[in-house]
Amino acid sequence: MFENLTERLSGIFENLRRRGRLSEADVDAAMREVRLALLEADVHYGVVKQFTNRVKERAVGHDISRALNPAQQVIKIVNEELIQTLGPPSSLQLKGERPYVIVLVGLQGSGKTTAAAKLAKRLRAMGERTMLVAADPYRPAAVTQLQTLAEQIGVPVFHDADLTPPKLAEKAYQTARKGGVSVVILDTAGRSQMDQDLMDELRAIEKKVPVTETILVVDAMIGQEALNVAQGFRQALPLSGLFLTKIDGDARGGAAISIREVTGIPIKFLGVGESIDAIEEYNPDRLASRILGMGDLLGLIEKA
Amino acid sequence: EKTRKVAFGRIANFLGTSELDDETWEDLEGLLIQADLGVETTLDVIDALKKRVRDEGLTTTGELDQALKDELIARLQEPILPDFSHKPTVIILVGVNGSGKTTSAAKLARRFQDEGKSALLVAADTYRAAAIDQLKVWAERVNVPMIAGQPGGDPGAAAFDGINAAVARKKDVVLIDTAGRLHTRYNLMEEIKKVHRVSGKALPGAPHATWLVLDATTGQNAFQQAKAFQDAVAIDGVILAKLDSSAKGGMAFAIKSQLNLPIIYAGLGEKITDLQPFDREAFVCGIIDRSLEKNNDD
Numbered sequence A: 001m002f003e004n005l006t007e008r009l010s011g012i013f014e015n016l017r018r019r020g021r022l023s024e025a026d027v028d029a030a031m032r033e034v035r036l037a038l039l040e041a042d043v044h045y046g047v048v049k050q051f052t053n054r055v056k057e058r059a060v061g062h063d064i065s066r067a068l069n070p071a072q073q074v075i076k077i078v079n080e081e082l083i084q085t086l087g088p089p090s091s092l093q094l095k096g097e098r099p100y101v102i103v104l105v106g107l108q109g110s111g112k113t114t115a116a117a118k119l120a121k122r123l124r125a126m127g128e129r130t131m132l133v134a135a136d137p138y139r140p141a142a143v144t145q146l147q148t149l150a151e152q153i154g155v156p157v158f159h160d161a162d163l164t165p166p167k168l169a170e171k172a173y174q175t176a177r178k179g180g181v182s183v184v185i186l187d188t189a190g191r192s193q194m195d196q197d198l199m200d201e202l203r204a205i206e207k208k209v210p211v212t213e214t215i216l217v218v219d220a221m222i223g224q225e226a227l228n229v230a231q232g233f234r235q236a237l238p239l240s241g242l243f244l245t246k247i248d249g250d251a252r253g254g255a256a257i258s259i260r261e262v263t264g265i266p267i268k269f270l271g272v273g274e275s276i277d278a279i280e281e282y283n284p285d286r287l288a289s290r291i292l293g294m295g296d297l298l299g300l301i302e303k304a
Numbered sequence B: 001e002k003t004r005k006v007a008f009g010r011i012a013n014f015l016g017t018s019e020l021d022d023e024t025w026e027d028l029e030g031l032l033i034q035a036d037l038g039v040e041t042t043l044d045v046i047d048a049l050k051k052r053v054r055d056e057g058l059t060t061t062g063e064l065d066q067a068l069k070d071e072l073i074a075r076l077q078e079p080i081l082p083d084f085s086h087k088p089t090v091i092i093l094v095g096v097n098g099s100g101k102t103t104s105a106a107k108l109a110r111r112f113q114d115e116g117k118s119a120l121l122v123a124a125d126t127y128r129a130a131a132i133d134q135l136k137v138w139a140e141r142v143n144v145p146m147i148a149g150q151p152g153g154d155p156g157a158a159a160f161d162g163i164n165a166a167v168a169r170k171k172d173v174v175l176i177d178t179a180g181r182l183h184t185r186y187n188l189m190e191e192i193k194k195v196h197r198v199s200g201k202a203l204p205g206a207p208h209a210t211w212l213v214l215d216a217t218t219g220q221n222a223f224q225q226a227k228a229f230q231d232a233v234a235i236d237g238v239i240l241a242k243l244d245s246s247a248k249g250g251m252a253f254a255i256k257s258q259l260n261l262p263i264i265y266a267g268l269g270e271k272i273t274d275l276q277p278f279d280r281e282a283f284v285c286g287i288i289d290r291s292l293e294k295n296n297d298d
C-alpha cells in the first residue's frame, strides 16, 4: 500500500533532465506526492497544507546540487523542514523551588500511568527523591496499577481514596514538602478534551499546586484527531511537553507534527515498550525519517 | 439547527451541479480525510459520488447529503454475531495496548447477561500491572464470575481453565480478555496464537469468535493492526472502542473493504452500559454531521 516516497518522486522526475533549477510545475508535482506521504503518516490535513506550502516556497528555483538528483533534492528539503517543525529534543525543565510537580494528562489508554512510572524511575536514577501520586479515582484498579509499577522501582505512591483529585494533589504536595521529596509525579485519569467537567478537574489540580511540568501523553498510533486533542488540552492547561508513546510499533507518528504545529510544545520523551525502562529521548532526525517512512535513506542524502 | 442548515447548504454548494469546482470537492476530501478514512478510501468515495452527481443529476441539498451517506453506508456491513447455539460460546478479545479490551469484555458480559445469557469472564492478561484486578472490579460490578490466570503466568493456561470452568458451570458465553500487544511484536503474536489454539483444545470448535478491539482515535495504523491480527488468529470482527471521543473512526471503511471485517459493537464511553451494536447509519452521520458542525464553528 505504501510506496516509498523516493520511488514516487523519482517517477515524477524521470523526465526531468538537469535544468539547473526546480520549476514551479516540477515542485507542484512533487508536493502532491509529499502530501500523500504525510497524510498516510497521519499528519493532520490542514497541517499538511501549511507544511507543503513552506516546502514549495523553498524548493521552487532551488539550485539542483551536483550530488543529488531532483527527487533527492526535494526529499532533502522536506526532511529539513520536518526536522525544523519537530524541533530540538528537550528534557524536563526542573527549576525553582522543590518539590517539582509533574502532571501527566491525556486521552484514555494513551499510556499515562506507564509513563509516570518510567519518569519516576528515570528521575530516581538521577538522584531525585521521587513520589508518585495516584490521581485517577475512576478507572477500575488504576491505583493498584500504579502501585504495582511503583513497587518494581521502589518509589512510594501517595493515595487517599476519600479525596477528589485536586484535594489529593494538594495533600500530596504538602506531604512531599514535609518529607523532603524533590519530585512529585501525578498520574491523572484518561479524559477527552471535550469533557468539560474532567478538564475543569485538571484546571483545579493546577490551581492547588505549583506545577512545574504538564506533559501531554499521546499514543503514536493516533490519527487526525491528534490536532483537536492537543488544541483542547492546550486551551485548558499550560502544557510544557509531549510524551509520545507506543513508538515501538510501526505507526509512522505523524501526529507529532500536528501537535507541534498547533501547540509549539517540545517533544520530550518517547515510550518504546511496556516495561518501565522503555523510555527514550527523542531524536528529530529519526522521527522525521519514520514519518516519511524512509529509514536510513535520509542519512545518506544528508551526507551528500 | 441553523448551523446544520448552513452546513448542508455548503455541502450542496460542493456538490451542486452549478457551482461545482475543484475547490469544493477538495473541501469534501478534507472532511473525509480528517475523519481518518485515509487517502485511498476518500478518493474512492469522491469518485463514486462524482459519478452519481453526473449520472443521476443530483441537485438538491437533501439528495446530495443522502448520496454521500449512502455511499459511506454501502461501504460498511451490518454486525455479524457469533452462533450462540454453542454452549458455551467462546469469544476472545485481542488488540494493541490500551485499545479498550478489558472494558469491552466487561461491557459485553453485562450486555449478554441482560440478554439472558449467563456469562463468565476470563482474565488472561497475566502481564500488565493490575490487569487482573481491573477485570475483577468489573466482574464484581456486573456480578459475573471470573477465572483469572496467575500474574506472570501462562495466558493459554488461563484460557484453558476459564473455558473448562464455563463448561462445568454450564455458562452460555465465555469472554476472554487478553493482554495488549503491538502487532509488530513477534513473540507476543505467537503467544496470542497459542491462546487461540489452546481454546480449541479446551473446547473443540472454540473460539467461536475472535474480536479485535480497536481504538477509534487510531489513524492509518489501524489497518496494519487489523491485518496482522487477522493473519495471526483469524479475526471475525471489530469492536470500535472510544467512539464517543472526538474521533470519527474512519479506518473502519478500509478494514471492511480490504480485510472484509465487520464492526460488531461500538464503545461509547467508560460506563458499563456504554456499548452498542454497531449502527452504520449513526456511525456515518457521526462522520458527516459532526464534522460539518465543527467546520462551521471554526
Ligand SMILES: Nc1nc2c(ncn2[C@@H]2O[C@H](COP(=O)(O)OP(=O)(O)OP(=O)(O)O)[C@@H](O)[C@H]2O)c(=O)[nH]1
Residues within 6 Å of the ligand: A106, A107, A108, A109, A110, A111, A112, A113, A114, A115, A136, A139, A142, A188, A189, A190, A191, A245, A246, A247, A248, A270, A271, A272, A273, A274, A278, B097, B098, B128, B180, B182
Ligand atoms: N508497546 C507499548 N505499550 C505501552 C507503552 N506505553 C504504555 N503502553 C501500554 O499501553 C497500555 C495503556 O497504558 P496505561 O499506562 O495504562 O495508559 P493510561 O493512559 O494510564 O490509561 P488510562 O488511565 O486508562 O487513561 C498498557 O497496556 C501499557 O502497558 C509503550 O511505549 N509501548
Ligand SMILES: Nc1nc2c(ncn2[C@@H]2O[C@H](COP(=O)(O)OP(=O)(O)OP(=O)(O)O)[C@@H](O)[C@H]2O)c(=O)[nH]1
Residues within 6 Å of the ligand: A108, A109, A139, A190, B095, B096, B097, B098, B099, B100, B101, B102, B103, B104, B125, B128, B131, B178, B179, B180, B181, B213, B241, B242, B243, B244, B245, B266, B267, B268, B269, B270, B274
Ligand atoms: N471514552 C471511552 N473510553 C473507553 C472506552 N473503552 C475503554 N475506554 C477507556 O480506555 C482506557 C483503556 O481501556 P482498557 O479496557 O483498560 O484497555 P485495554 O485494551 O484492556 O488495555 P491493555 O490491557 O492495557 O492493553 C480506560 O481508561 C477505559 O476506561 C470507550 O468506549 N470510550
Ligand SMILES: [Mg+2]
Residues within 6 Å of the ligand: A112, A113, A114, A136, A142, A187, A188, A189, A190
Ligand atoms: Mg492510567
Ligand SMILES: [Mg+2]
Residues within 6 Å of the ligand: B101, B102, B103, B125, B131, B177, B178, B179, B180
Ligand atoms: Mg486490558
